Amino acid sequence: MNTTKHYGPYGGQYVAETLMGPLNELAAAYLEAKEDPEFQREFAALLKDYVGRESPITVCRRLSAKLGGATIALKREDLNHTGAHKVNNTIGQALLAKRMGKKRLIAETGAGMHGVATATVAALLGMPCEVYMGAIDVKRQAPNVERMKMLGATVHAIEEGSATLKDAMNEALRDWVTNCDDTFYVIGTAAGPYPYPEMVKDFQSVIGKEARRQCLEKFGRLPDQAIACVGGGSNAIGLFAGFMDDADVKLVGVEAAGKGLSTGEHAASINGGRLGVLHGAKTMLLQTADGNVIDTYSVSAGLDYPGVGPEHCHLHDTGRAEYSSITDDEAIAAFDDLCRYEGIIPALESSHALAEAIKRAPSLPKDTILLVCLSGRGDKDLENILAYKKSRSNM
Ligand SMILES: *Cc1c(COP(=O)(O)O)cnc(C)c1O
Numbered sequence: 001m002n003t004t005k006h007y008g009p010y011g012g013q014y015v016a017e018t019l020m021g022p023l024n025e026l027a028a029a030y031l032e033a034k035e036d037p038e039f040q041r042e043f044a045a046l047l048k049d050y051v052g053r054e055s056p057i058t059v060c061r062r063l064s065a066k067l068g069g070a071t072i073a074l075k076r077e078d079l080n081h082t083g084a085h086k087v088n089n090t091i092g093q094a095l096l097a098k099r100m101g102k103k104r105l106i107a108e109t110g111a112g113m114h115g116v117a118t119a120t121v122a123a124l125l126g127m128p129c130e131v132y133m134g135a136i137d138v139k140r141q142a143p144n145v146e147r148m149k150m151l152g153a154t155v156h157a158i159e160e161g162s163a164t165l166k167d168a169m170n171e172a173l174r175d176w177v178t179n180c181d182d183t184f185y186v187i188g189t190a191a192g193p194y195p196y197p198e199m200v201k202d203f204q205s206v207i208g209k210e211a212r213r214q215c216l217e218k219f220g221r222l223p224d225q226a227i228a229c230v231g232g233g234s235n236a237i238g239l240f241a242g243f244m245d246d247a248d249v250k251l252v253g254v255e256a257a258g259k260g261l262s263t264g265e266h267a268a269s270i271n272g273g274r275l276g277v278l279h280g281a282k283t284m285l286l287q288t289a290d291g292n293v294i295d296t297y298s299v300s301a302g303l304d305y306p307g308v309g310p311e312h313c314h315l316h317d318t319g320r321a322e323y324s325s326i327t328d329d330e331a332i333a334a335f336d337d338l339c340r341y342e343g344i345i346p347a348l349e350s351s352h353a354l355a356e357a358i359k360r361a362p363s364l365p366k367d368t369i370l371l372v373c374l375s376g377r378g379d380k381d382l383e384n385i386l387a388y389k390k391s392r393s394n395m
Contacts, residue, residue: 005194010310013193015280022180027195029100051081054210063341067361070368075211077375084376085235086117092203094121097184105129107186108172110165111301112144114188119153129153132171134164189232190309193280201237208242223371225250229352233309235375254356256298257325267296268325269308278307299328300348326352347376
């Protein structure tokens with residue numbers, strides 16, 4: 001088998017011995033499915049008929065004119081069914097689960113978006129679904145908990161540890177060890193032990209492949225920069241995958257700087273973390289001096305992952321991609337701009353990528369194209385944004 005278990009010093013399979021069997025079974029099944037035209041046809045058909053792909057590219061004419069430099073264009077993952085890119089991946093993994101004869105889907109979720117995307121495909125394919133979520137997140141993200149239940153999923157509130165995402169991940173891994181015969185663990189981002197980072201990248205690469213073709217059709221050339229926000233890194237690696245071999249296309253990942261990198265209250269694992277092990281893989285990780293995982297902070301719940309996919313760490317080290325960071329304030333300002341200048345309400349996660357493009361555009365020539373992955377729509381964030389603005393106006 002020709003596999004990439006490692007990305008430089010990152011990645012691998014740092015799991016209990018009992019999980020090596022299930023991981024090997026999964027890797028073998030995935031590599032086989034990847035080469036099977038019937039599997040690829042089934043995946044492509046659901047992306048078209050259920051998700052509504054392909055998603056368009058929208059040029060931000062008014063916003064670009066206001067900035068007076070480069071042209072900003074958006075890859076519209078916000079227009080997918082369920083309102084974000086996550087469903088591309090959950091459909092792929094659920095189809096693989098079915099192919100492997102697994103009867104039950106489990107998932108971990110922080111903000112609840114991956115839980116909803118998994119519950120969605122579980123309903124579509126008629127499989128029972130159980131979602132692990134930290135008890136604190138269950139309280140913070142009540143509407144998504146209701147959505148998961150409405151879609152027929154069971155939500156387990158985890159009281160252990162800090163009762164957030166990393167505890168939910170541990171609990172999901174425990175469930176998988178115990179029930180791997182009939183259970184498939186759906187991981188929500190391009191992280192976790194091999195083969196997950198490769199598999200999630202492949203499923204999300206539809207973003208970059210479409211975008212590359214669409215740019216050639218629309219602009220007659222490739223974009224100068226491809227920019228995406230990075231939580232665990234799945235929408236970014238999906239976009240980057242389309243342009244990886246185009247050396248002239250700059251790849252830019254944007255992490256959440258929260259209240260500022262120097263405050264310690266952020267979620268920027270590459271810019272502010274150290275090498276460690278999380279979720280079964282070696283990665284850059286926000287941790288204390290003695291190696292405990294730190295609870296991350298960002299105004300956008302979806303970027304709140306304490307690690308980052310291993311391939312991003314490697315792309316950073318090799319210089320193929322660069323990784324910047326955007327604060328809460330900058331993301332909210334970009335959110336406002338897109339609402340008012342383009343009539344699009346973006347997710348707060350995606351607003352980080354947009355903010356980076358807004359920063360870069362004014363000093364670049366007019367014929368420069370900045371392609372931004374608009375990973376999701378912002379309806380889910382309205383309450384959050386109102387509360388944030390209220391707290392700022394009281395300061
Ligand atoms: C979950 C989420 C993200 C972050 O996840 P990645 O795996 O880094 O892509 C970004 N945008 C939206 C809209 C999300 O829901």
